[in-house]
Amino acid sequence: MALAHAILTTLLDDRLTGYQLAKRFDASIGFFWRASHQQIYQELYRLARDGFVKGSVVEQVDRPNRIPYAITAKGRRRLLDWAAEPSPPATVKDDLLVKCQALALIPPAALRAQILARRVHHASRLEAYERIAAKVFPRPAALHGKALGQHISLRAGIRYERAWLDWADEACRLLRREAG
Amino acid sequence: MALAHAILTTLLDDRLTGYQLAKRFDASIGFFWRASHQQIYQELYRLARDGFVKGSVVEQVDRPNRIPYAITAKGRRRLLDWAAEPSPPATVKDDLLVKCQALALIPPAALRAQILARRVHHASRLEAYERIAAKVFPRPAALHGKALGQHISLRAGIRYERAWLDWADEACRLLRREAG
DNA sequence: TGATCCATGTAACAGGTTACATGATTGT
DNA sequence: ACAATCATGTAACCTGTTACATGGATCA
Numbered sequence: 001m002a003l004a005h006a007i008l009t010t011l012l013d014d015r016l017t018g019y020q021l022a023k024r025f026d027a028s029i030g031f032f033w034r035a036s037h038q039q040i041y042q043e044l045y046r047l048a049r050d051g052f053v054k055g056s057v058v059e060q061v062d063r064p065n066r067i068p069y070a071i072t073a074k075g076r077r078r079l080l081d082w083a084a085e086p087s088p089p090a091t092v093k094d095d096l097l098v099k100c101q102a103l104a105l106i107p108p109a110a111l112r113a114q115i116l117a118r119r120v121h122h123a124s125r126l127e128a129y130e131r132i133a134a135k136v137f138p139r140p141a142a143l144h145g146k147a148l149g150q151h152i153s154l155r156a157g158i159r160y161e162r163a164w165l166d167w168a169d170e171a172c173r174l175l176r177r178e179a180g
Numbered sequence: 181m182a183l184a185h186a187i188l189t190t191l192l193d194d195r196l197t198g199y200q201l202a203k204r205f206d207a208s209i210g211f212f213w214r215a216s217h218q219q220i221y222q223e224l225y226r227l228a229r230d231g232f233v234k235g236s237v238v239e240q241v242d243r244p245n246r247i248p249y250a251i252t253a254k255g256r257r258r259l260l261d262w263a264a265e266p267s268p269p270a271t272v273k274d275d276l277l278v279k280c281q282a283l284a285l286i287p288p289a290a291l292r293a294q295i296l297a298r299r300v301h302h303a304s305r306l307e308a309y310e311r312i313a314a315k316v317f318p319r320p321a322a323l324h325g326k327a328l329g330q331h332i333s334l335r336a337g338i339r340y341e342r343a344w345l346d347w348a349d350e351a352c353r354l355l356r357r358e359a360g
Numbered sequence: 361t362g363a364t365c366c367a368t369g370t371a372a373c374a375g376g377t378t379a380c381a382t383g384a385t386t387g388t
Numbered sequence: 389a390c391a392a393t394c395a396t397g398t399a400a401c402c403t404g405t406t407a408c409a410t411g412g413a414t415c416a
Contacts, residue, residue, distance in 0.1 A: 002275055003403080009282040019367050032277035039404065041369060062412055064367040076285060083286035087275035087294055089301050095182055095267035097212035097336055102189040103329025105256060106263035111329075114267055121269050140354070148358060149283025149291075152351045156277055156344075163343035164336075171332045174320070178328060183375080199395050219376065221397060242384050244395040 003043050004052070006033045008079050011053060011071040013146075018044050018067065031129075031157055044069055052078055100171075109179040112172055119168035126161035129154060183223050184232070186213045188259050191233060191251040193326075198224050198247065211309075211337055224249055232258055280351075289359040292352055299348035306341035309334060 010024055022037035047053045052075035058066040137151045190204055202217035227233045232255035238246040317331045
């Protein structure tokens with residue numbers, strides 16, 4: 001059910017079409033919750049049917065009509081109710097850690113190569129987050145409301161990526177002997 | 181498809197029944213890959229059908245027959261093939277971070293309460309991991325093969341939990357003003 | 361000439377959760 | 389008396405991914 005909440009949250013800022021939402025879920029919000037456009041269109045349909053969002057068709061020539069959606073009062077209430085419920089911790093499901101467990105069988109050099117590849121991903125994520133943090137939130141102590149929330153979740157992203165990055169370095173160090 | 185690989189990996193150590201696998205996926209391996217018993221029985225059926233594991237029925241009186249499964253040569257080959265494929269980074273999907281993004285609407289005190297609740301979870305996880313690390317792997321530099329792999333993934337767990345714990349403390353500090 | 365952007369969707373499938381079902385044995 | 393352990397499963401449902409479908413406008 002949480003995709004619904006992520007969509008409603010995104011619509012707190014702006015009225016957005018499915019297409020625009022899909023782009024957000026590919027970038028900013030997408031760092032914390034991924035969703036494809038197919039999922040989003042389907043969820044928007046349900047949210048509209050149940051009165052949590054309201055779409056209004058904007059006629060266009062030579063391309064499909066745009067349907068921007070706005071959150072309704074009922075939608076806001078739903079977000080507030082959800083905010084009061086406990087958040088289950090995200091379940092970790094990581095191929096790479098399963099591969100670590102299989103080190104009895106798989107060659108250490110192969111595992112090490114995979115960890116190095118993963119390291120690149122986390123390094124670029126971390127760099128992106130830190131650039132945003134420096135540019136958008138240079139004075140964290142002065143933040144309030146929406147901006148404070150964004151800063152706090154960005155801090156989570158930064159700590160998360162740094163943890164994986166440091167782990168990758170440690171793991172490669174430990175595997176070097178084994179693979180050498 | 182990755183549940184299949186997690187099961188095959190677990191079967192590298194021991195022949196196990198679905199029931200025993202379910203328990204492992206509720207503890208040790210379960211720290212990195214969760215699965216319910218229903219999923220496991222279904223996957224075992226498919227793995228057996230396709231020749232990656234082999235089950236043998238052990239008759240029992242007064243309770244259902246046990247069916248321990250062993251990994252086959254074909255199963256080992258499949259694990260090796262999988263080990264050579266790149267591991268997609270785990271996608272983060274966390275309610276709590278979406279709630280952070282909705283701080284324009286939801287009361288800071290409510291968010292702070294949720295983060296504190298989450299903090300407890302990560303603190304207890306971290307403590308459990310560190311206890312295992314100290315007890316089972318007191319000399320990390322001397323490890324090889326299977327034990328080295330377990331230690332490396334445990335290190336990931338420790339870094340992951342510590343990152344969330346530190347984040348929770350930082351977030352609560354930032355929210356105290358706002359909520360106060 | 362080919363790629364990308366805009367803008368919407370359908371359909372099939374794979375993965376995962378929740379509820380239901382049975383039934384003796386052992387521990388509190 | 390009640391819960392947990394052992395031990396297997398079925399069925400319905402929800403969530404998420406991949407493939408397919410359309411079609412003009414703009415840019416390299």
